[in-house]
Amino acid sequence: MKKERTLAEPFRIKMVEPLRMTTVEYRKDVLQKAGYNPFLLSSDDVYIDLLTDSGTSAMSDHQWSAMMLGDESYAGAHSWEKLEREVKDLTGMNYVLPTHQGRAAERILYGILGGKDKVFISNTHFDTTRANIEFTGATAIDCMSEESQDPDADLPFKGNMDIEQARESILKYGKENIGAVILTVTNNSSGGQPVSMENTKQVRELCDEFGILFVLDGCRIAENSYFIKHREANFDGKTYRQIAQQMLSLCDAFIMSAKKDALVNMGGLLVLRNELLAQKSTNLLIISEGFATYGGLSGRDMEAMAVGLQEVFDAGYLHYRIKSTEYLGKHLHEKGVPLIRPYGGHAIYIDAKKFYSHIPAHQFPGQALVCDLYEQGGIRCVEVGSVMFGKYDEHGNHVAPKNELVRLAIPRRVYTQSHIDYVIDVFDDIVEMKNQARGLEIVYEPPFLRHFTARFKRL
Numbered sequence: 001m002k003k004e005r006t007l008a009e010p011f012r013i014k015m016v017e018p019l020r021m022t023t024v025e026y027r028k029d030v031l032q033k034a035g036y037n038p039f040l041l042s043s044d045d046v047y048i049d050l051l052t053d054s055g056t057s058a059m060s061d062h063q064w065s066a067m068m069l070g071d072e073s074y075a076g077a078h079s080w081e082k083l084e085r086e087v088k089d090l091t092g093m094n095y096v097l098p099t100h101q102g103r104a105a106e107r108i109l110y111g112i113l114g115g116k117d118k119v120f121i122s123n124t125h126f127d128t129t130r131a132n133i134e135f136t137g138a139t140a141i142d143c144m145s146e147e148s149q150d151p152d153a154d155l156p157f158k159g160n161m162d163i164e165q166a167r168e169s170i171l172k173y174g175k176e177n178i179g180a181v182i183l184t185v186t187n188n189s190s191g192g193q194p195v196s197m198e199n200t201k202q203v204r205e206l207c208d209e210f211g212i213l214f215v216l217d218g219c220r221i222a223e224n225s226y227f228i229k230h231r232e233a234n235f236d237g238k239t240y241r242q243i244a245q246q247m248l249s250l251c252d253a254f255i256m257s258a259k260k261d262a263l264v265n266m267g268g269l270l271v272l273r274n275e276l277l278a279q280k281s282t283n284l285l286i287i288s289e290g291f292a293t294y295g296g297l298s299g300r301d302m303e304a305m306a307v308g309l310q311e312v313f314d315a316g317y318l319h320y321r322i323k324s325t326e327y328l329g330k331h332l333h334e335k336g337v338p339l340i341r342p343y344g345g346h347a348i349y350i351d352a353k354k355f356y357s358h359i360p361a362h363q364f365p366g367q368a369l370v371c372d373l374y375e376q377g378g379i380r381c382v383e384v385g386s387v388m389f390g391k392y393d394e395h396g397n398h399v400a401p402k403n404e405l406v407r408l409a410i411p412r413r414v415y416t417q418s419h420i421d422y423v424i425d426v427f428d429d430i431v432e433m434k435n436q437a438r439g440l441e442i443v444y445e446p447p448f449l450r451h452f453t454a455r456f457k458r459l
């Protein structure tokens with residue numbers, strides 16, 4: 001059989017950013033000083049940074065040149081008008097609020113919709129989404145089927161919401177107490193898995209049945225559109241942008257961290273169909289972010305975002321994006337590393353519960369793997385398991401989430417295939433040493449989003 005051709009990056013490099021390789025001894029030392037939490041490392045000490053795909057994209061020449069056109073007027077800047085036109089065209093919604101990043105949009109919207117006794121329903125709330133909801137005193141409920149949470153289940157749309165669970169929650173808490181139903185696409189905290197158009201329609205119908213607001217948390221909507229086009233019937237003839245537009249036509253509000261699929265380093269959007277909600281949100285925007293025509297952004301940020309929202313739907317780009325993520329997945333799978341499969345769009349997720357099966361959940365197997373990857377290869381990534389989502393019961397015992405995952409998130413247009421080959425090579429050592437891996441104990445943790453600042457010691 002003829003060998004498949006390498007999928008070379010659909011861009012060439014015009015500006016370089018040097019990377020520094022350090023030794024294992026050096027990294028062991030700085031990681032210990034950082035309390036075994038890679039969020040607390042200096043990025044100069046990281047060789048390949050797979051901590052997040054958020055705000056880490058490389059911008060294109062078109063984006064950089066658009067930045068030169070940035071209009072920094074306080075009100076009514078033409079850069080804002082350009083962004084607003086672009087977002088209205090994409091979403092079909094009338095009210096566009098710029099924010100400095102996704103969680104600012106979340107704070108505004110859930111600050112209005114939330115409060116004590118309110119309940120929010122999602123496929124899976126992302127951690128900042130959950131934190132912004134819980135911060136208002138409300139409750140956040142994830143509705144995923146058992147099957148879709150099985151890392152090995154080979155399903156095309158493992159990010160889908162379980163509609164029956166969502167319905168049960170609505171009936172249990174009463175429709176008047178539901179703040180919103182939030183569909184996260186792709187479903188970041190559950191493996192970067194896509195959500196189908198069919199499921200989106202079902203969520204729409206459910207919200208219509210009970211008169212509930214439907215919010216799309218769509219920071220990776222272009223990647224999700226790729227999966228719909230290639231996995232769901234009757235989307236073959238549609239462009240990725242048309243698929244995203246169709247999905248957006250089904251919801252009432254759109255929250256976007258532009259740091260993902262808008263290909264910018266900073267930015268967010270809150271987009272609404274409802275005028276009254278838009279007025280209330282605009283008041284909060286002005287108090288906390290900035291005037292309505294810039295939110296938390298400068299004119300040049302808005303220029304770059306308007307261009308990024310176009311570029312991300314380019315067929316060549318999206319194909320490269322999804323296939324290069326898959327490339328990492330395929331090679332780690334061949335080495336016997338247990339992964340969530342099929343592979344998601346922006347990241348590869350390792351099943352640390354299975355990989356480090358000798359480390360119990362309360363000793364944080366995912367965090368142990370994160371630390372080992374840093375020490376052995378200078379690779380930085382994040383735990384999505386007991387550190388991020390673990391809770392305590394009334395006796396102070398650890399309550400583990402369903403999965404212990406480690407996310408290798410791929411920044412957009414940043415690393416070449418040889419960087420990824422390096423990551424794959426590091427796993428040879430990780431696999432060889434896996435039985436000696438040791439768990440961790442928390443020595444400090446804050447009350448919310450503890451994974452960002454918690455400190456650990458090795459057991």
Ligand code: F0G
Binds near residue numbers: 051128268
């Ligand atoms: N919603 C989802 C699904 C996200 O993945 C994120 C951020 C946010 C909201 C918040 O956006 O960071 O701009 O305030 N995810 C990043 C990540 C941080 O690493 O997955 P933000």
